[in-house]
Amino acid sequence: VQLQASGGGLVQPGGSLRLSCAASGVNLDYYAVNWFRQVPGKEREGIACIDGTDDISSYGATFYADSVQGRFTVSRDKNKNMVYLQMKSLKSDDTAIYYCAHDPRRRLCKSTIKGWTYWGQGTLVTVSS
Secondary structure (H helix, E strand, C coil): CEEEEECCEEECCCCCEEEEEEEECCCHHHCCEEEEEECCCCCCEEEEEECCCCCCCCCCCEEECCCCCCCEEEEEECCCCEEEEEECCCCHHHCEEEEEEECCCCCCCCCCCCCCCEECCCEEEEECC
């Protein structure tokens, strides 16, 4: 299993970016995918998660940290086996390295299982004027 996060870059405050998480070796449809971010020297923060689903008409429930609620949207494209993080109204505080993560034990974001086994390599988002 491999995950690859991409789409980061430099954006001005108030701007938007869309991050992508591509997977190989696993069908992400059935599993929760979580987006994290980390600023050097600070703890990693889970910011958005989408449940897995085997319902072809559903894309999975989504959950957000308070820090991004209303500004970020996590979604999946079942045809492309991709999960996205659409980020709007970006602030300087959003500057971080962003990672996507998946675990084959986790169908749902809210789980008693701790930790995530597979991680993308991270993509840097810099919000600055």
